Amino acid sequence: MRALVTGAAGFVGSHLAVRLASDGWSVDGVDSFTDYYSRARKEDNAAVLRAAGVRLLELDLNTVPLEPLLADVDVVFHQAGQPGVRKSWGDNFSTYTEANVNATQKLLEAARSAKKLRRFVYASSSSVYGDAERFPTRESDLPRPHSPYGVTKLAAEHLCVLYARNFDVPTVSLRYFTVYGPRQRPDMAFTRFVTAAVEESPIKIFGDGNQIRDFTYVEDVVSANLAVAESTRVAPGAVFNVAGGSSISVNGVLGHIREIHGSELHVDYLPRVDGDVFRTGGSTAAIAEATGWAPTVDIREGLSRHYQWAAKGIAEGTLVRL
Numbered sequence: 223m224r225a226l227v228t229g230a231a232g233f234v235g236s237h238l239a240v241r242l243a244s245d246g247w248s249v250d251g252v253d254s255f256t257d258y259y260s261r262a263r264k265e266d267n268a269a270v271l272r273a274a275g276v277r278l279l280e281l282d283l284n285t286v287p288l289e290p291l292l293a294d295v296d297v298v299f300h301q302a303g304q305p306g307v308r309k310s311w312g313d314n315f316s317t318y319t320e321a322n323v324n325a326t327q328k329l330l331e332a333a334r335s336a337k338k339l340r341r342f343v344y345a346s347s348s349s350v351y352g353d354a355e356r357f358p359t360r361e362s363d364l365p366r367p368h369s370p371y372g373v374t375k376l377a378a379e380h381l382c383v384l385y386a387r388n389f390d391v392p393t394v395s396l397r398y399f400t401v402y403g404p405r406q407r408p409d410m411a412f413t414r415f416v417t418a419a420v421e422e423s424p425i426k427i428f429g430d431g432n433q434i435r436d437f438t439y440v441e442d443v444v445s446a447n448l449a450v451a452e453s454t455r456v457a458p459g460a461v462f463n464v465a466g467g468s469s470i471s472v473n474g475v476l477g478h479i480r481e482i483h484g485s486e487l488h489v490d491y492l493p494r495v496d497g498d499v500f501r502t503g504g505s506t507a508a509i510a511e512a513t514g515w516a517p518t519v520d521i522r523e524g525l526s527r528h529y530q531w532a533a534k535g536i537a538e539g540t541l542v543r544l
């Protein structure tokens with residue numbers, strides 16, 4: 223089996239590409255090494271990819287012909303994108319539309335003529351729901367994004383559904399709920415929290431810390447990608463939540479980190495940030511029904527692994543912070 227992983231030098235893409243290679247897939251990775259966070263972080267991920275036997279090409283999906291990349295590919299795992307809820311306002315928005323909407327449309331067009339393609343997995347987001355109608359939120363609930371980022375992720379998801387309906391591109395969109403684990407992006411909460419804990423520096427909380435997230439461990443996100451790639455029971459155009467089942471507040475997370483760290487944390491509470499939703503929590507009944515997938519790593523175990531990764535990187539002087 224041959225896979226194309228876009229965004230392979232990023233957080234989720236690097237974990238997925240390594241797992242595919244170790245499972246015996248032939249894996250091509252592409253990434254444009256955007257400057258959203260440090261290139262050094264992505265170079266570290268790239269070294270892990272190369273060691274695992276993944277072929278990595280540096281290219282921008284928006285600027286090269288994509289048909290040749292898809293020619294012999296069985297499954298596309300489209301992880302490339304511009305993430306980050308809170309930075310998607312103002313002048314940054316065009317970066318989000320370019321990376322999330324335009325690049326996805328271009329890849330879908332190329333997928334139309336990819337003869338061997340049997341699955342196109344798109345990394346969507348819980349941010350499409352905004353402040354959801356109910357919890358646990360189901361895929362059929364009204365998507366009403368609360369950030370410009372969420373708007374772009376939803377637009378690209380709609381494109382995936384359109385290309386399935388009109389041109390039989392075998393898409394499936396996975397709505398990931400706040401993913402964490404080793405190599406998590408440096409702008410995200412857990413990487414910042416565990417790094418600050420290890421260094422005994424202040425942890426900055428946006429708002430009162432009562433916001434709730436359905437945090438999802440990265441290996442579970444990887445296994446969800448594999449589950450939909452391999453299943454014959456997933457209809458083209460399908461949309462599934464991929465949620466960890468944790469539904470815990472940010473203050474609750476700090477409680478676990480305090481225990482793992484073994485001493486008090488320094489915590490500063492700052493104003494909440496525009497675009498942040500109060501709560502996420504996804505039903506995973508639909509993906510369980512279609513593929514048998516369920517999350518396997520609970521928040522305490524996942525946080526412990528994330529903490530150990532940061533502690534090791536800091537001790538060895540190899541953790542790139544930004």
Ligand code: NAD
Nearest residue numbers: 229232233234254255256282283302303345347398400401
């Ligand atoms: P990331 O920034 O670490 O990885 C994305 C990668 O895509 C980056 O390495 C970037 O250089 C690359 N990229 C961006 N535009 C590109 C282009 N035009 N051509 C080629 N490469 C390009 O982010 P991540 O956290 O790994 O997220 C991966 C995907 O999952 C994103 O699409 C994101 O929207 C989605 N997602 C992430 C989370 C999460 O919690 N991390 C949650 C929901 C959805």
Ligand code: UGA
Nearest residue numbers: 305306347348349398399400410411414426427428433498
């Ligand atoms: C994450 C990703 O960044 C998005 O790309 C993704 O699409 C989204 O999940 C999703 O699930 O769809 P977010 O939930 O904001 O977005 O993830 P974190 O950055 O880990 O933040 C979690 C919570 O901690 C947020 O309420 C945030 O405001 C808070 N936070 C974050 C802090 O209090 N302090 C920080 O330093 C960072």
